[in-house]
Amino acid sequence: MDDQTNIRWPDAIYDHFKRVGIRQVGYVPDAGHSRLIERICKDPEIADVVLTTEEEGVGLVAGAHLGGQRAALLMQSSGVGNCINMFTLVRNMGFPCLVLVTMRGEFAEFNQWQVPMGSITEPVLKLAGFLTYRVEEPGEVDEVVSAACDMAFDGDLAVAVLLSQRLIGRKRWTK
Amino acid sequence: MSAERTKAEPAMLERRKLVRDLLVDRRDLMVVCGLGSATYDVAAAGDHPLNLYLWGAMGGAAMIGLGLALARPDRRVAVLTGDGEALMGLGALATIGVKQPKNLVIVVLDNGHYGETGMQASHTQGGANLVAIAKGCGFPDALALTDQAGVARVRELLHAGQGPILVNARISNEETPRFLPVRDGHAIKLRFMQAVNS
Numbered sequence: 001m002d003d004q005t006n007i008r009w010p011d012a013i014y015d016h017f018k019r020v021g022i023r024q025v026g027y028v029p030d031a032g033h034s035r036l037i038e039r040i041c042k043d044p045e046i047a048d049v050v051l052t053t054e055e056e057g058v059g060l061v062a063g064a065h066l067g068g069q070r071a072a073l074l075m076q077s078s079g080v081g082n083c084i085n086m087f088t089l090v091r092n093m094g095f096p097c098l099v100l101v102t103m104r105g106e107f108a109e110f111n112q113w114q115v116p117m118g119s120i121t122e123p124v125l126k127l128a129g130f131l132t133y134r135v136e137e138p139g140e141v142d143e144v145v146s147a148a149c150d151m152a153f154d155g156d157l158a159v160a161v162l163l164s165q166r167l168i169g170r171k172r173w174t175k
Numbered sequence: 176m177s178a179e180r181t182k183a184e185p186a187m188l189e190r191r192k193l194v195r196d197l198l199v200d201r202r203d204l205m206v207v208c209g210l211g212s213a214t215y216d217v218a219a220a221g222d223h224p225l226n227l228y229l230w231g232a233m234g235g236a237a238m239i240g241l242g243l244a245l246a247r248p249d250r251r252v253a254v255l256t257g258d259g260e261a262l263m264g265l266g267a268l269a270t271i272g273v274k275q276p277k278n279l280v281i282v283v284l285d286n287g288h289y290g291e292t293g294m295q296a297s298h299t300q301g302g303a304n305l306v307a308i309a310k311g312c313g314f315p316d317a318l319a320l321t322d323q324a325g326v327a328r329v330r331e332l333l334h335a336g337q338g339p340i341l342v343n344a345r346i347s348n349e350e351t352p353r354f355l356p357v358r359d360g361h362a363i364k365l366r367f368m369q370a371v372n373s
Binding site: 023024047049050051052053055056057058059060061062063064065066067068069071085086088089092093094095 | 207227230231232233234235236237238239240241242243244245246247250264266267269270273274360361363364367368371372
């Protein structure tokens with residue numbers, strides 16, 4: 001694995017956000033998305049909306065769309081569980097909903113409390129009407145996120161990209 | 176103490192009249208309606224393409240308001256919702272407090288009950304004070320509306336107040352006739368977006 005590619009995959013996501021003109025990003029603070037969140041917070045053209053729970057983000061995306069802006073959500077796999085009833089909005093109104101999920105509860109997970117939600121994240125998203133794409137390698141991020149952005153915003157679709165725990169790397173618990 | 180005060184407070188405002196009064200001469204105000212009675216009240220005040228009627232997604236109305244307010248800083252956004260709906264999305268008040276959208280006003284139609292499910296008591300009757308919560312979340316203005324004399328001021332706030340503002344309107348809990356607007360979310364969305372962009 002190329003070290004540079006490994007470090008820069010969040011930048012590839014950011015570049016696609018800029019390419020498709022995303023103006024609002026909702027997120028709950030997350031280690032896996034930390035670099036992307038930092039870049040978004042520094043960008044005056046993107047409203048960074050820190051949420052108390054991920055389900056707030058579904059309403060945010062709906063409102064952004066109704067007002068003519070593109071939005072995206074960043075969350076951990078556990079956050080998908082928090083969103084389920086709010087995904088009602090996506091099904092009933094039909095608007096682009098791009099969600100980038102950093103996975104927990106899978107490869108090299110040390111905390112079994114992450115496993116119940118992590119192991120059902122993808123089927124739950126599918127049941128809620130999302131197209132889902134998994135990314136395992138840093139080199140795949142650019143192409144998959146590019147495709148997901150185009151499907152979401154050109155096709156008015158709900159699309160989730162699952163960034164695998166193997167991609168994100170083992171969580172280090174030593175400070 | 177606050178719970179006792181809330182219970183003892185006479186509920187002065189009738190919800191249908193209140194909502195009608197708030198939406199008089201509404202111009203291009205965008206209105207997000209929380210599910211249940213708030214949706215019926217806003218529809219009963221006069222159907223309008225800039226009404227976003229919700230029939231589900233309980234707890235989400237304020238956040239839809241935030242997304243809209245951020246997307247259209249040139250326009251005013253009102254969220255009209257019930258106490259139960261607002262309570263389910265309390266975290267949204269903290270999120271809105273962080274973003275400080277100047278063009279967003281939330282009006283809670285607070286009858287202290289879950290009207291849609293059989294008038295069970297809500298937490299506002301048990302002591303939860305939404306005005307204090309909004310202030311604690313950093314809303315520059317949050318106020319209780321308890322009588323007709325305050326309605327004109329709240330209407331001004333909808334159009335010109337510096338948000339985010341939360342108005343907790345104490346309404347009576349008598350039953351109102353059902354007034355059911357369109358339920359098709361796609362139709363509601365398309366009509367709303369055409370009106371926003373026209």
